[in-house]
Amino acid sequence: MAKDIKRLGKETLIYGTSTVLARLLNFCLVPFYTYYLQPAQYGAIATVFAAIALLSVVFLFGLDQSYLRFASEAENKHKVFRQCFYGVLANALVLGGLLYIFAPEVSLWWGLGENFGLFQLAAAILFLDVLNMIAFTKLRLERRAWYFAGVRAFSIVINVALNVFFLAVLHRGPNSILWANIGASLASLIVLTPVWWGELKGHKPFAFDWTLQKEMWSFAWPFVPAGVASLLVSVIDKPILVHLVGTEQVGIYQANFKIGVFMMLLVSMFDQAWRPFFLAHAKDNDAKDTFAKVLSFFFALGSWFLLGISFLMPDLIQSNLFGNFHLIGPDYWGGLSIIPLIVTGYFFYGLYINFMVGPVITKKTRVLMWITLLGAAASITTNLTLVPHIGILGAGWAVAVSYAVMAAALFTFTQKVYPIPYEYKKLAVMLLVCLATVGIARYFNGAVWAKITLLTLYPGWMYLFLRRTLPQTD
Template identity: 85%
Template sequence: MAKDIKRLGKETLVYGTSTVLARLLNFCLVPFYTYYLLPQQYGAIATVFAAIALLSVVFLFGLDQSYLRFASDAEDKHKVFRQCFYGVLANALVLGGLLYVLAPQAARAWGLGEDFGLFQLAAAILFLDVLNMIAFTKLRLERRAWYFAGVRAFAIVVNVALNVLFLAVLHHGPKSILWANIGASLASLALLIPVWVPELKSHNPFCFDWKLQKEMWHFAWPFVPAGVASLLVSVIDKPILVHLVGVEQVGVYQANFKIGVFMMLLVSMFDQAWRPFFLAHAKDSDAKDTFAKVLSFFFALGSWFLLGISFLMPDIIQSNLFGNFHLISPNYWGGLKIIPLIVTGYFFYGLYINFMVGPVLTKKTRVLMWITLLGAAVSITTNLCLVPRLGITGAGWAVALSYAAMASALFAFTQKVYPIGYEYKKLILMSAVCVATVLAACYWHQAVWAEVVLLTLYPAWMGLILKKA
């Protein structure tokens, strides 16, 4: 068990190398954007990328998950890959064409008026990204983590370089961000040629197993409404904010929302390694004990990240550590109060990822649709109720509450279909220490010195609980 958990940690670290670099380089673009774009311009771009995130689920149609599930024990893995690739290609061609033609209607629906050129560029981004995704999924299944990390890292470097070139040097305006993404996706697709081209050139490349195809699509389709509903939790706030408080406030909200990248780093790193890990070890005699310990370790590390970001990032943003240059332009400081809410939401999403083991191993993935629809309903309801009263802070609360609802519902379902004896005593003690740390920080009026001391002591408390409790 210890060896397996150690390997999961190693793979998480390797995947995290690319993920950390990618997210950090993207995060470096946030202050860049806040100094080169007005909040209204940044708000428009954020709204388009919210649409891209949502539509990517429909373009991919859950076939990446189908590939993971069916290729893991298939005799002819080449055939599984081909069917997934051609399915995604056909889907992307049809949907990409429709989005390009209907870009004016899409722009108006998302509150951007007649600025439909952004959505035409979004169609190209979506087409390229979903083709990349199947090749990346193959690398994950084969545990070729370093190849995965290298391609991701290179693509992000290209993205950052093109952003600087188009926006700061050539002054092409907000559309530069979308063009940079297209360039990065093309670079990634080129580097993945050794992954996907040999698969398509293998024996009988156009021979389809229609029975397998039907089984794969049947397995995959619940991930579409589930994925859409899940993304609604994190993206539906953008169009709602556009209509209720204006595009400018969306820009302020998005700049601070991006601070949550540091929490999302941890969750993404874990997610990349976790799903192949529990599929590979599901038949082990001590599988459930292993999964229980993984949750405890994630809770300890995740809660530390949550507190660290919530305590320190607002102070760092407003500090003069960079001279006259701030991490985020002062024009965007009105959204600092949402940072703790966003990272709390991401922490709950990490718990949700832990509980994914139940529906996947029992092949009852359809429940994901209902659980994520619950999260979407909580998000929409909270946004509509709180945004008119609290502004962008209401949208922050919507993120935290919706992910909490999803994690709770998936936990209940997993315990019903695949009961796991989680280490509840440890989890309760860690939760108590986390709350006590927050209360102590508030008692000292969130003084920086007190926050640093509390965060320094926190890992020791978590380690003691994990070892003794």
């Protein structure tokens, strides 16, 4: 068992590293975009990618999960792959064709007017990405983590290089961002050729086993509403903002929203390690006490990250440390005020990940779809209520509120089905210390020296309250 857990940890590190690399390289494009695109252009691109994220769930239709489920138990895994691949291919051809034909109508409905060419390019991205996804899923099933991470890294590098080439060298404008994604997705599909073509060659094309297809689609379809619900929380703000304040404000919002990637990296890395950890220790006698301590440590570290990014990033963005170059172009500084709200939202998402122990261990994961729908409803309601009055700041509040609602709902459910004795007093004290730190910083009018001093002292304060919770070692 120890050997299996060690291998799981190694694979988690590999997958996690590829995820971190992806997010960091994509973040590197943000300052680049803010210097080569006007806010309205960047806003239009951000809105299209929000649509791509939602539509990808429908294009894939949960067949990646279906493949994992059926191939893991099937004697003829090759047949399952072919059925899944052809199912996704047929679905993507139909939906991609419809999106291409009705792109003008979709563009109007999405709030982008006559920019329907963006959605026609989006159809190509979606088609290529879902085919890649099936090949990636096969690599995951076969536990070929290095191949998986290598192809992802290669695709990201190609995407960044094409973005720079199209925008900085050829000056082709915002459409070239989508062309860069098409090129990267195509490059990925080519590199993955040994994975998918090795399964297809020598067999009759589109030779469907209709009985197996029916079983796979029946298993897959529940993942569609669950996936859409999950994504709505993070992307629904873009089309709402387009309709309420226009694409220029969406561009400003998106550029500053991306600063939250640093907090999201912490949450993502924790998520990669947390799920296998709590599953491995679920049967320990002191499992619940351990899980309670994990939340305390996450709260301490996460709140430090939250304060650090909120305190320092706006000053760093506007500083002259890099000469005439800024992390975000001056045209986008009007959205700096949303950064603390976005980071706070991701902090609440980290709490949500902590509380996921309940439904996973009790195998009552269906509740997660309803909780994400609740989060989406909170996001839509907050956006519609606040954005007309305070602009993109209202969208920032919507992010914080939606993730807070999800965390609270999941906490309530977890305590009902799998009660954990969280260290409430220590959590309350840490919350007070965090709020006091914010108050002191505001008292000094946000002076940089005061914020750096407070952040330097913060771990020491947390240690004083957590030292008695440190795990005992033999």
